[in-house]
Each structure stands twice: as structure tokens, then as C-alpha cells.
Amino acid sequence: MAGITLDNLAHSYVAQPRGPEDYALQELNHEWEDGAAYALLGASGCGKSTLLNIISGLLQPSRGRILFDGRDVTHLPTAERNIAQVFQFPVVYDTMTVRDNLAFPLRNRGHDEAHVAARVQEVARMIGMQDMLGRKARGLTADAKQKISLGRGMVRQDVNALLFDEPLTVIDPHMKWELRTQLKKLHHDFGHTMIYVTHDQTEALTFADKVVVMHEGRVVQIGTPQELFETPAHTFVGYFIGSPGMNLLPAEITGDRAVVGGMPVPLGHAYGPVAGRVAIGIRPEFSRLSDEGGLPVIVRRIEDVGRHKIIRADLLGHDISMIANEDEVIGPDMTRVVFDPAHINVYADDWRVAPRAHNGKAA
Amino acid sequence: MEKTPNQKAWFLVLPVLILVAFSAVVPLMTVVNYAVQDSFGNNVFFWEGLGWFEQVLTSDRVHAALGRQLAFSAIILAIQIPLGVAIALCMPKRGVWASVCLVLMALPLLIPWNVVGTIWQILGRTDIGLVGHTLAGLGIDWNYARNPVHAWITVVVMDVWHWTSLVALLAYAGLQSIPQAYYQAARIDQASRWKVFRYIELPKMQGVLLIAILLRFMDSFMIYTEPFVVTGGGPGSATSFLSIDLVRMALGQFDLGPAAAFSIMYFLVILLVSWVFYTVMTNLDRAEGK
Numbered sequence: 001m002a003g004i005t006l007d008n009l010a011h012s013y014v015a016q017p018r019g020p021e022d023y024a025l026q027e028l029n030h031e032w033e034d035g036a037a038y039a040l041l042g043a044s045g046c047g048k049s050t051l052l053n054i055i056s057g058l059l060q061p062s063r064g065r066i067l068f069d070g071r072d073v074t075h076l077p078t079a080e081r082n083i084a085q086v087f088q089f090p091v092v093y094d095t096m097t098v099r100d101n102l103a104f105p106l107r108n109r110g111h112d113e114a115h116v117a118a119r120v121q122e123v124a125r126m127i128g129m130q131d132m133l134g135r136k137a138r139g140l141t142a143d144a145k146q147k148i149s150l151g152r153g154m155v156r157q158d159v160n161a162l163l164f165d166e167p168l169t170v171i172d173p174h175m176k177w178e179l180r181t182q183l184k185k186l187h188h189d190f191g192h193t194m195i196y197v198t199h200d201q202t203e204a205l206t207f208a209d210k211v212v213v214m215h216e217g218r219v220v221q222i223g224t225p226q227e228l229f230e231t232p233a234h235t236f237v238g239y240f241i242g243s244p245g246m247n248l249l250p251a252e253i254t255g256d257r258a259v260v261g262g263m264p265v266p267l268g269h270a271y272g273p274v275a276g277r278v279a280i281g282i283r284p285e286f287s288r289l290s291d292e293g294g295l296p297v298i299v300r301r302i303e304d305v306g307r308h309k310i311i312r313a314d315l316l317g318h319d320i321s322m323i324a325n326e327d328e329v330i331g332p333d334m335t336r337v338v339f340d341p342a343h344i345n346v347y348a349d350d351w352r353v354a355p356r357a358h359n360g361k362a363a
Numbered sequence: 364m365e366k367t368p369n370q371k372a373w374f375l376v377l378p379v380l381i382l383v384a385f386s387a388v389v390p391l392m393t394v395v396n397y398a399v400q401d402s403f404g405n406n407v408f409f410w411e412g413l414g415w416f417e418q419v420l421t422s423d424r425v426h427a428a429l430g431r432q433l434a435f436s437a438i439i440l441a442i443q444i445p446l447g448v449a450i451a452l453c454m455p456k457r458g459v460w461a462s463v464c465l466v467l468m469a470l471p472l473l474i475p476w477n478v479v480g481t482i483w484q485i486l487g488r489t490d491i492g493l494v495g496h497t498l499a500g501l502g503i504d505w506n507y508a509r510n511p512v513h514a515w516i517t518v519v520v521m522d523v524w525h526w527t528s529l530v531a532l533l534a535y536a537g538l539q540s541i542p543q544a545y546y547q548a549a550r551i552d553q554a555s556r557w558k559v560f561r562y563i564e565l566p567k568m569q570g571v572l573l574i575a576i577l578l579r580f581m582d583s584f585m586i587y588t589e590p591f592v593v594t595g596g597g598p599g600s601a602t603s604f605l606s607i608d609l610v611r612m613a614l615g616q617f618d619l620g621p622a623a624a625f626s627i628m629y630f631l632v633i634l635l636v637s638w639v640f641y642t643v644m645t646n647l648d649r650a651e652g653k
Contacts, residue, residue, distance in 0.1 A: 058547050079553040087544035093562045104562075105552040152552060 002069040002160040002193060003034040004055060009064035011050055017062065024050045026218040027064070032161075034069075037187045037194040039208035041201060043240070047217040048197045049165060055195065056163050057081045068160050084153025085163040089170060090145030094138040098129060101137050102151050109156075119155050126186060127151045143175040147182075154186070161193040168203065180207060201241050213237045229283070230343065235350045238281045244310060247287060247320040251280045253346055253353075261316040263295055268342035269355030276349040284310065284321040286343035289330060294338035302330065313337065397623035415624035425625065427600070428608040435604055436583040439522050443579055444572065446523070447530025451538055452564070454531070465535075468528040480592025483521040487513075487593070507594060511601035514594045518602055521589055526579060533575045537568035570647065577640040581633060605629060 011025040020026060025047045032038060040048040053059040055066065057078035065074045073081050093101050102120045111119075124130045127147045132140075137148060146167055153162050164183075168176045184207060187194050198204050204211050205225040213221045213228065213236070220234035221227075232238035238246030251258040256270040258280050265280065289299070289311055297313040297320065304326075311322040311330070315337060322337060324330065346353045398415055400408040419425050450468075455461045474482075487507045489495040498505040507513040541563065549559045587606035590596065596603035596611065603611070609629065613622035 056547075056551070058550070078547070078550045083551065085547065085551055087548060089542055089544055091542075091544050091548040093566075095562060095566045104554070108553040108555070108558070149548065152548075 004032040005067040006030045007065040009061050011054060011061045024217050028219055035191040035193055037207060037209050039204035039211045040197045040214060041204040041211050042214035043199055046214045048214050052163055052165055052197050056083050056085050082158055082160045083163060084159050086149050086153060086167045088166045090142055090149055092137040092145045092148050096137055098135050098137055098148060099133040101148050102155050105152055105156055123151045123155045143171045143179055161195060164196040166198055231345060233352045235347055242283055244284055244321040246281045246283050248279050248281050249318055251278055253278055260295060265339060266341045267344050271346055271353060271355050274348050274353050279347045281345045281347055282339045284323045286340040287322040288338045289322050289324060289334045290336045290338045291333045292336060294336040296335055297337045394623045394626050397619045398627055401620050411620060415620040419621050419625045428603055428605050432605045436580055438519055439583050440579055442523050443527045443530050447527050448534045450531040451534035454535055468531055471525050471528050476588035477592050479525050480589040483517060484593045487517050509598050511598055514598060514602050517593055518590045530575045533571045534568055537571035538564060541567045573644050
């Protein structure tokens, strides 16, 4: 296992990139800790698969270096990087038995049969397929095939990292949950460095220690699920994570107070001068419908999703969402929205502005 | 729901039955008619029973033609299938050159059979033919009209030239349908080029290759026009395959009875082979879909 360092990494699929817009992956510096589980989260086409393929060596980056435990592997072919990758569609060798599938990477590397047999037994136990070893891989279910491709990755003991490229896309919903739990357990038991690409926030947040959110070829935030939820570093993170996403309202900021449409909104922290396109971001979970205080809203519709209600409303021409408890009564006189000051974030040109320290006193 | 018995729907099948009757059943029955009767002309027929079938089955001449036919089909399959797969593996996967290759490959398939025969008849001539003249220049006494080996080589090379493209195109389509992830996984597993072919490409091409083998077997088993144009079945009867022999028997010697019996058995053999292939292929699909 290894820590992975990305050093000034950038990639363009165009031979002669002219500007930043030609890059599928914008310049990126990052250190991936040894033994941690990361999720790369982003919408389709945001560059997350590009990044994964650069790490696995299936793609050569246009610029920058990639290091495993300090060793430069930028120009090493995939086979010499000792990584394992599980793809979106399960890759198994149809004509081989499950046993031969699991043994394949070891036999190709010339390990002796006794070692191969021992490792295959061990991995089969890890992925729970001991009683299927003699079966042909053809005709197995998608989740069994995906387990085999995972097993082929883990059968090598010296594997530097396990990479997953949206591995649960073709798996039935009830098996998704089981496989994800199993992955999490394997990570817990064996401590492989794992990088997991997905566009599903639930998958990312439940699987990973750290989630890397990507947007338009750029890493916009790396953080724990809690950090992503409470302090989204970019409006995209606020919008992409959470259901529904964060509310965004254009505002002016003066000290510990924001002004939205001429009306004051108290903030939990004080801010220095903020320039650019300024907005405040507040999650629906911290927005409450009320009959007094706050800002005026017109309720458009209420969606009952079982555990809670989602209130969709119009605030001075902006769409906002609020979350109310299942048993909360929503009366006709409730025409105001109140924000929890502690959970309001301030954004300038889509990036989060850090408040001044000590709640109001200049840092 | 209560169902009332109603047989009127059968009338809807009637047009098809009539069509099939006139396009297949009636012509086939005239052949059957000839196969079990004898005639001395004037439309007077005598019942012959299975006599013609017996005669054809025990005829040394038919046995020899069948032997030549099987040898020919075996040779062209043994050449065209591996060659076609090899060509497909070498073709570019995408880009302009992929299209160019596809068009070039498709060209021989578009040429009519008798034109192909004519082309190779001329190519093989030592006086004006490019191939024949070159071979003669190399000191080989090339003569496909007199030397049976030369005749066979010409006919086989001609068929390979004409039909390998079909195998290559089918194999190419099979290769194109393999997701890129398989190759990437193989690289990660450090599989050699041979293993990629053996464990990824070949299993994925299995279906199309079976179709290719079936098509090429049937076509070569029924081949008539090209060898007829080039060698006329000669020298002697060296390249008289089943069809050529059949036509010679039916139209050359006017032995309609044995020729009809021969036709029916020929037809049954091809039907049998197709059925076997069909069974094998559907079984494979079932195994795949499990």
C-alpha cells in the first residue's frame, strides 16, 4: 500500500491545449494518505474518471507528476504500478472458472502454484465466494462478477491502491447496499488505499473517510462528509451534496450582517470586505418556515417525502427549499423564512469566504 | 376471460401458405417427382421407388465428388477463419483508416461470382495474366487447365480472396463490441498479448465466428459458379465439386432421376448442418444469458 501524491497534475485530451477550457483536468496538487478511503464525487464529465485513469496509468497526464510513496510513476505502465481497478461493467474472463479468474493476475506474474492456491482461497473467503470457485464465470450475476473483479485486485498482496470506477452502476439496488457494506468492511480489515469514483452522493458519503468533490475538471473541496455538509467550499458542493441542495441568495455583506433584497439577515460570524458576486448559502435543513421574523416567502408547494417535508418557496424571485419535520403543522399565516445564523456561509464568485476569527473581532 | 373456440384465424395464414407452396413446396415436389420415377420421354413416367437414391449413394463418382467437396470446404475454412481473424485484429479500431479498411475489405464481397471467376481465370493465364506470367517467369510451369494441383490452388486462392473479407468483417464487428475496460483490466492483470486474445477476444468473438463458419461452410459446400468459370470442373474431374457434378449429371447427361435424388440428399445434408449449427448457437446464447 502506498500514499499517492499528485504534483501539478493536469490533463487535456487536446494535443495542443490553448487555454484552461481545453483541460479535462485542471492543475491539481494533492496528497492521498496511505490506507485511507477516498471518494471522487462529481457530475458526469467532471474529470473524475480522467483522474482515476491517470492514477492507474491507463492515461498519461499532459503535465505534472504522480508519485507512489515518493517514487515517480508518471511514466510507468499500468502493470508496473501495482494497482487494482474495478470497472463500471464487471470484467471477468468468461471462459475461466472463478478460481482461475482469481489466480490470473498471480499466474501472469509467475507466482508458484502453492502460493497462488493459498491466496485464491484467502481472497475467496474475503469476498465470500469459497463455494463457487469451481464454477465458470460465464453466467454469474452482475454482483458476483463484480466481486470477482474486486477479488482479482485484492489477490496481489503488494497492491498499492484499489481503484473503483463507479463499480455499482449495473448492480441491483438491494445488492448495492450489501456490496458497499462489504467494501467498507474490507477496507476496515485490510486497510488498502481505496479511491472510489461515483456520482452518487450517498455512495460517496457512506464509503469514504474523505470525499473529493470535482466540478468542471477542478477539485473544489476535499473533506469529511460533515465538512462538505456544513461548510461547502464552493456553491457546487452546496448544490450537489444534500437533498435538496443548498439555497443560494445574492446578498451584500457588512460585518456580521447580510442584506438580502434590502432586508437584514444576521450572520453567525463577522466578515471583512467581500468583493465580487456575493451570495449567502444556507442549507434547507437550517431554514425554517415561520409566521414572524426573517424574510418574506411565498410557498409554492410542499413535498411529503415520508420522514420529513420539503417546502418549496419563492423568496423575492429566488427559489428556496426548506425542510420541516413530519409532524410540523404548516399554517396559512406562515409567510416568513428564518435562517439559523450559525449555518449561513458566505460566497464570493462561488467560493466560500472565511469569516474573521473570534466572532466579530478582527483577526 | 371466457374463450370462444374460433378457427377463422387460420385464414389469415393462408396467403403465406400459398406463397410458400409456390415458391418452395411445388418446385421441391417436382424434384421429388423425378427422384422416384423414370422416364423415356413423352411425359411417360415409371415408378422407380428408392432406386435412384441407392444408385447415387453407391456411386463412386458421387463419393469422389463428396470427398473433393469436403476437402475444399475444410481447406478454405482452415485458411479463411484464422486469416480473417488475424486481419480483423490488425485493422485500426477507429479513425479514417478504419473506414478505409472497411471499404477495401468489402470490395471483393460486392463482385459477382462469375466476374470473380473470370478475373482469376485471366490472372492465372501465363500469357496475359499477372499471376500466371509472374509464376512462369519464376520458372514454374504454371497451368491450371492441365495440372490438378495448380487448378486446386487457383480455386482455393480465388475463394480466399473473395470471402476472407466476410470473416474479417464479422470478426471485426465482434472485436469492436468488446468494452475497453476488458483491455484495461488485462493490462492491470499483466496478461500477455496471447492471453488477451485467448481469454478475452476469442470468447467474445465466439458467436460471430460460429456464424462466419456456418456461412462459409454452406457457401463453399454449394460453390458452383467460380470453379465452373475458371476450370469447368477440370482438369478431368479434379475440381468437380458436388454442384458441378450435379449439373453435369442433370443437364450434361440428362440423368434426371439420379440427379433429382442427388439434389434431395444434397439439400438434406445442408439442412442437417444448418440445424446442428443453429442448435449449438442457441445453446451458447443460453449459457451466456444465464
